[in-house]
Amino acid sequence: MSLIGTLARMEAVEAGRAQPLATVRHRHLSERPLVLVPLTTSGEAGAPLGALVGTDPEEPRLLVVPQPRDRDLRFAFLAELADEILPYVDSYAEVVEAAERSETDPETGKKVKVEVELCADAPQLVVPSRAGVEYVRLLGRSMRFRRTAEQDPETPFPAPPRVPLLGRWLTHFGERARVPGSSLLVAATDLLNRHWATGQSSLEDQHLGALLAWIAPDDGESGAEAALRAELGRDAQGQLVCPPAGPATDPAFDNRLLAPAIERYDRARQALGAAEDGGAAEDGLAELTRAEREIRRLVLSQLRPTWYAVWQALDLLRELPEGARVADRWTRDRWSFTGQRDRIAAGEPPQPRRDDAVTAASKLAAREQAQGQLEAQEALDDPLVMAGRRLAGEAFVAEVTEVTMAWTESKRPAPRPLLTVRTDDRPHLGEGVKAYRSLDGKPQSAEFVRHEPDGALVLRLLDKMGRSKDPAEGTVPEKGERIAWTLFEHDQRMGAKLPDPEETPWTHGGPPRTDALELPDAVTPEDIL
Template sequence: MSLIATLARLEAVSTGRAQPTATVRHRHLSGHPLVLVPLTTAGEAGAPLGALVGTDRDAPRLLVVPQPRDRDLRFAFLADLADVVLPYLDSCAQAVEAAERTETDPETGKRVKVEVELCADAPQLIVPSRAGLDYLRLLGRSMRFRRTAEQDPETPHPAPPRIPLLGRWLTHYGERARVPGSSLLLALTEVLSRHWATGQSSLEDQHLGALLAWIDPPGDDTGAEAARRAELARDADGQLLCPPAGPATDPAFDNKLLAPAIERYDRARTALAAAEDALEADDRLAALTAAEREIRDLVESRTRPTWDAVWRGLDLLRALPEGARVEERWTRDRWSFTGHRDRVLAGEPPQPRRDDAVTAANKLATREREQARLEAQEALDDPLVMAGRRLAGEAFAGEVTDVVMAYSEGKRPSPRPLVTVRTDDRPHLAERAKVYRSLDGKPQAAEFAGYEGSPDEGEGFLVVLRIVDKMGRGKEPEPGSVPEKGDAVCFTLFEHEQRGGAKLPDPEETPWTHGGPPGEAVGEAPDTLTEEDVL
């Protein structure tokens, strides 16, 4: 946690209200997102209990599994979920625009630009908390390998046709959510915590009701009082007034309300199966319908408060202006969505259970690169974030006090002007360290040349920098490429653009030290179990 974030949390405790840690919104928000509030059965993470899902704030669709242990009812729930999610994904798959992409020519091996299709927009999924995000990833993993009756007529318990496809999409969105800065799948508590600091722990911030209570407490209550009430307040029947933000449920709800309702449903279903005539079947069918309706009402009572809280949180985020570089990151999300759409249309198999060595290394390198890029871009977009980097000695801002024209040595001298900056910051500058500033959206590099005079606490440091690029090809720098006396400037010690890593081999050329080519058996089979192995 940065120093400025720690200060914001301390101020939140002092004032009783969450403090902003950003002046702009650092994540893209779609104008038409799909909100999903999942609920799962206690004790079995993969057994769905229900969900509220939809794009209409006032008309969500309620999906319920009356008996989570029934495999057929689970499949029916997942099929209904696919009927909601897949059309939403398809709505962005058709509208495309022309875009250029750099690819390697298989004949020459050179990098060339080719024109390809890029989806004009991408679908955005929003869940209440990090636990909901993990739950979607679990659903995707459990669904994408399911066999349908069309694929394998002899498979036991065949899945409805659209379930494997939904599993592939949820897996892709879950993997993309692990890339820093991605906005395809967002956990609302994570986004709110990025923009506001509360007076509670980051674990407590995962309760959406408590988090919103700190950010926007009702009436004259302090954030701590409102958050405590959101977490602990119960009605006369002992049920939470603000249920957890899913997918977990409260034990009091499970034991007092849900378990008896499911038991009544089971008895009604057993009685219907034992009916001996049509009249008796009609009566027992009415009892079964009433028992199912009771479970639906219970699930809706647990998910609807969270559904309303999600949209309230989105309203708070939309009030912030979008950061300048958010659209660039959303374009990379659109590329990701378009690439997976093309793989699905091409009939490629689902994502493997375990990545090969090259794929895993590429994913790790991508996440590391995107994390560094996100931290740099957030600082460049937001002066409050940049203040944290300045406090850490990773950037400095000040006023240009002098500019002296100088040139490099050699047959063709190039301009290397010396710029003196007065700053009150304390950057960690080493000899000949590189620093960068944003010039028309592109990073301009400079080299630390030393201090002028001795540092004076009353007047700040005088830092001398040598500008080394982005000044044109002529002998004289282009207008505007060199700071002028009196200009306010901000230089960073971190790079604005991240470089690519070393090229990895193709998966088919994976060395034996990293598992060998995919599909090959590696090493000897383990020893068989003997009596000595079992105590």
């Protein structure tokens, strides 16, 4: 945690209210996000109990599995979930715009510009907490290899038609959530924690109700008191007033309410199956309907508070202006979404269970580059974030006191002006260390030369001044100008180029096998009641 973050937490404890960590919003928020609040059965991470899903805060769709151990009911839940999510995803896949992309010419080996389609926008899934992000990845993992009756008429226990497709999309969203700065799949708690600091621990910050209690407490109540009530407050029946933000449930809810309701449902199903005449069958069906309605009511009581909390979090975030470089990161999300759309349309197989060595190394390198780029862009967009980097000695704000023109000693002299600057910051500067400033959105680099006896710093500009002997207008700072300099690069460099998968050395697994096709998941005892 940065010094600014630690200071903000201390101020939050003293003030009894969350303190801002940013002056702008560093993540993209869609105008029409899809909110998903999942709920799972205790002890069975992959057994869904229910979900609230939708794009309208006033009209969510409730999906419930009355008996989570029943494979058919789980498949019906996944089919209903696909009916909600896939049309939402498809609505973004149809609207495209022309864009240019660099590709390698197979004949010349040179980079050329080609015109391709880019989706004009992309879907955004919002879940309550980080555990919800992992649950989305788990759902995708469990669904994308399922076989349908159309794909394989002889497959045992075929999945509903669109379930494997939903699994592929959820897997893509889950993988994209691991890329720093991506906004295709986001957790409400992570969004709030990035922009506000509370007076509680990072673990407690994963409780959405407690987090919102610190950010927007009731009048006359401190954040600590409101958070304690959100975490531990119970009603007359002993149930939490603010249930967990999914996908886990409260043990008191499971033991006192849910388990008896599911037991009544099971007894009603057994009675209906054992009915021998029409009258008994009607009575059994009525009892089964009542039992299912009770389970739906109970699940809704656990999901509704979290549903409204997610939308409250989004409303709080929309009050912050969007950072200048957020759109660039969202464009990369749009490219990612477009690529997945094209892979599915081309009939490519689902994502493998395990990446080969080259793919895994490429993903890791891309995520490291994205992390460095995100940290740099947030500092450039937000003076409060930049203050943290200044305190760490990684940036400084200085006033130009003198500009001395100089040139390189070569046949074709290039401008290398010397800037004398004064700053109250304490940057970690040494001989030859480079500093960077933003010039019309692009980084201009300078080299530290020396410390003056009076404490001033001397920097030498190195680039972005044009090709002529005299610097282009506006490229050299003027006397009296205050400039923010960073000791970190604004654009992260890619590492060494990795070999093609077909050229992977044997020490790293060798080329990917073409004869080892991904097979559907084997039938396990949990699939059969």
